[in-house]
Amino acid sequence: MRHSHIGVTSLQQDAAHASKVTLVGALFDALLGVVKIITGLLGHSAALVADGVHSLSDLATDLVVLISIRLGGRAPDQNHPFGHRRIETLGTMILGLMLLAVAIGLVWQNAFSLWQGQSSTVPTWPVLLVAGLSFGIKEGLYWYTIKTARSLQSELLSANAWHSRSDALSSIVVLLGAGGAMLGVWWLDAVAAMLVAVLIGWISLQLLTGSLAELIDTAVSIEQQQAYRAQILQTQGILAINALRSRTSGGKVLLELKLEVAPRLSASEAHWLGQQVKQQLKKQFTEIGDILVHINSPASTLPEQLTSSSIRPALQQAMETLLQRYQLEAADAEVFLYYQQPIRADILLSSQAQARFAKISTRQLLHQLQHIWPQSRQLQIRFYQLKAD
Known part of the structure; x- marks a missing residue:
């Protein structure tokens, strides 16, 4: 009971630590998402708006992570004797599907923008400022989260950390795209937004592949x-x-x-x-x-007429019959079976049985046993502390 109590406490502590890290990330995701979208709309940057949507999608994934950690951190119970850790795996798969949906939506939206042609507006300098700020914050969140993920050995928390890093990398893409658009390359901002979407999609596929492999019980490397x-x-x-x-x-x-x-x-x-x-x-x-x-123990092939379920009962019955001939009881002989080739049976006799058999050789005793149960000839039988032949 003591070990069980310690295990439950450890699971609860790990879940609390992971939840704290996720809540910190969720707070920054909410702030950055709102700031990016507002700045992107006012500053005419589709790439920054896409990056803001990415940050807000992190809120949904943070919620999935929190729920998964809370449920997956429960101790094993009668209905789940192997624990609840696979809930984290399911959470990782949901997170991957959500990211994939975001990526597909961004690609579609910005591909349509490219098809429409050059816009009359270009990004403004606040877009660059917010993108740079986003990179610094999200890269910091990555290291904060991945450190905890490694200490807790949590694949779900690790996936969320990489989600933060994808946001940091996408901010770099926004910087390049918006900067290029400000220099006159009008299509670079939309292309940057699509690159962000491709990055999000790649990460989602990595998460889906890993969680699916776990759900179908794939072996380790x-x-x-x-x-x-x-x-x-x-x-x-x-x-x-x-x-x-x-x-x-x-x-x-x-x-x-x-x-x-x-x-x-x-x-x-x-x-x-x-x-x-x-x-x-x-x-x-x-x-x-x-x-x-x-x-x-080393494998052996049993004779066809001797099955693993018939050897001991038959041998013990034969020994009891033999012992009765000498006014002895079943408790006066203990049988040890070794399933090897050939099958070996060591029979240890009590001191009373040894006294009764004092004038009988082991060969004679074995012959009498084989007469009672003929199939015992296929075994290697030894009696202990008997008169030598």
Whole structure:
């Protein structure tokens, strides 16, 4: 319970930090959007108006980010045992679709302006001033947001940071376009607005591609998988990696591992090795979220007439029959099965059973067991602490 409480607190703190950063960005987006549009309209710059629309679109995306962070930061519950981080992924996809719509609208509007021909007005100097101010503010917001995104390992916050940088870069395009139009190249302002739209569209496609890959459980890169494999095999006792499956959720990598260990390890020791692997992976790779480990022993092919569900019950029943012949109980023999090739069965006898079998060789005892259950001839059976042959 204590660990769960700590986890919930950490998620809540991360969500609060991310929300604060997003709210700061939203405040500047609102101010810049209004100032750009008013200045662009009064200063006759379609590029600055387009940039203002871009800034106001950031408000909508900021809202998506805030909602996604709030919902995605919730702890796992009964209905969502793997957590809610995929809500952030969905939020990133919505953000990408909104940006794509803005980009298409800007391209259409300014392509129509170019088709109409030269305008009688040219941009004025306040357009240059506002565009320069916008670049400084939005570039500052990018670094403020990306620093938090990296510390929280949030793909959604990182996407919003790049959204701010796209606004900063588009302000440079506005500076060039408006400046060129003021120097007599009338079409440069409309072309600059279209370049801004293309930049917005490119960023939206990057966001959509990444979030879609996550939603369809795309594996991480081969290079990442090789790094994980190398780290796993450094754990002494892990003989091989039978399978490694990966996917991402809310920017976190989720792993499913099938690890091979020695066939005669106890269940507790095999579990301990799995825990060591998980701890080392999370220590070395901070992007890893949850790890599911399945422990395997070396694979073997079972004889056709022996299924995994019939060996133990049949063998134990045969041993009970054998023990009864010597007035012993089932508790006087414990069976350990090792599914290897051939399948091995170690039978540990109690001190009372050892005393009763003192005058019987292991070969005789094995022969009696095989007579009771003939299929046991396909197993490698050993009795412990019996009289030697």
